[in-house]
Amino acid sequence: MSVLVIAEHENGVLKPETAKVVHAASKLGAEIHVLVAGHNVGSVAEAAAQIAGVTAVKLVDDSALDHQLAESTADLVITLAQGYSHILAAASTTGKNIMPRVAALLDKSQISEIVDVVDADTFMRPIYAGNAIATVKSLEAQKVITVRASAFDAAGEQAPVAVETLTASVENTSSSFVGVEQTESERPELTAAPVVISGGRGMQNGENFSLLEGIADKLGAAIGASRAAVDAGFVPNDMQVGQTGKIVAPDLYIAVGISGAIQHLAGMKDSKVIVAINKDPEAPIFQVADYGLVADLFDVLPQLEQAL
Amino acid sequence: MKVLVPIKRVIDYNVKARVKADNSDVDLTNVKMAMNPFCEIAVEEAIRLKEAGTASEVIAVSIGDKACQEQLRTALALGADKAIHIETDAKLESLHVAKLLAKLVEQESPELVILGKQSIDSDNNQTGQMLAALTKRPQGTFASKVEIADGKAVVTREVDGGLQTVALNLPAVVTTDLRLNEPRYASLPNIMKAKRKPLDVIAADTLGVDLAPRVELVRVAEPAKREAGIVVESVEELVNKLKTEAKVIS
């Protein structure tokens, strides 16, 4: 038996989540094949071939797979699914979009956002915004799984394995790509950064996020936000950290003007070290913070930038 | 255009779930329950489509035990025309829910199904995509904007890198993200009126769907607790601790 990992990529670049999913897959004790499905993704396949533990790469390059729309990608995956005991993808917005569709077409349940592999049938996953960790056992012969990338280290590198090019016979007549508004940033990606500094409603407006930027520059940090900051239009949606946003687990997480609602904690409480800056000493964020600073953020952020 | 809105009864989002002492599950006895927040957004979107003259009828559906009729009444008070309760005491996985919903889609032929993107209890984020697959419809997940025109739903999606827009041929399935709209509250007169709106009950086992579990819940545990931290007095002390104690910056 072997397992199939669906590669995560964007603009012809393999995303770091894939090496983490491969690491999770390596705990299943089977051969690991990676499927690279998309359009103009030859370079992605080359990169996937160098992830340690990968034994084969299947490349399907077709305009019907452009932008990895769920309809055509799921149709492709099910044509290749036979013989795989597990099909895995990152629990990114791409994986979350495609995988349940794959599962339903295969008449399988999906196990979402696993954070640990107990054995080939048994997995751990957070439920109720991370307030409980469920151990679940699949009773099915074939498993469809999404993986919380932040819970696994990236697999290392290897000398590249062969890339096998397959032809797709998929088309998509029901949906089409219209456009994308990509958030441009020079900063490291939120889910991959070693340091994350996030602002909440306490930041008051979008301009004030510049107070975080100087600090982020010095720390090589990504900038995140609470839902309240995104809803208020301070920053774009893809900066939201939390139960229903991005899940991060950096070495250092600095929460500024964030109260610490359970939905926010769900996205960051596995960070190694948490710092909270909040003027309210009763704010729940202090219950998870290693270092709390009770202060007005407008006083201390400039000082912090100076001190670094 | 008929719109079907599946809604789920879940723990209130303000309540922190507690694990049972025997680690068999989460303890929901005497816990406040509510409509899943993403379903509230779905109901709101459907009602706005009706108010705009785009939708002709809004049907809310919930699958579960008798108690979920409470959330169906809420949906009716918010403006849904009719409710359907698919009754079962079984513990359902998203695949089961999607299969039951697919049966209803067959019966009701809605041109649009709007679901929440995620239940805040199971955190599955599966049902909408599965329903789309089972009914062979295109899907617009994590929607922050939905426009209906010329037989298409144009859906703006919240994705990891920003916003993506797709055009779906109707009939289609949409799942809601947080920024799609701000749900209204039900007014007292509308709550009263809702009591007279139709609420049909269908026994789940009459729909011919195999509800046998495919995933077994082995154990539910508390997450690892974080050690209580310390309060620092100044920025200087903070930076010092981060450098010398936590060693996360240099």
Ligand SMILES: Cc1cc2nc3c(=O)[nH]c(=O)nc-3n(C[C@H](O)[C@H](O)[C@H](O)COP(=O)(O)OP(=O)(O)OC[C@H]3O[C@@H](n4cnc5c(N)ncnc54)[C@H](O)[C@@H]3O)c2cc1C
């Ligand atoms: C279905 C659902 C999903 C959700 N998903 C998410 C999610 O993924 N991520 C998320 O973050 N939230 C999520 N939420 C929202 C969550 O419940 C909270 O509403 C949100 O996290 C609050 O954001 P906040 O802490 O920035 O705002 P608030 O709770 O308003 O806190 C602002 C904080 O700033 C402090 N402050 C104000 N001014 C200053 C100052 N000058 N100096 C220092 N401190 C100051 C205040 O003391 C306060 O503690 C979700 C909610 C629901 C219902």
Ligand SMILES: Nc1ncnc2c1ncn2[C@@H]1O[C@H](COP(=O)(O)O)[C@@H](O)[C@H]1O
């Ligand atoms: N038991 C249910 N009854 C009705 N709708 C449901 C049920 N379970 C899930 N859904 C719908 O599916 C969405 C996503 O749920 P899930 O896939 O469980 O995260 C929810 O927001 C609801 O719209």
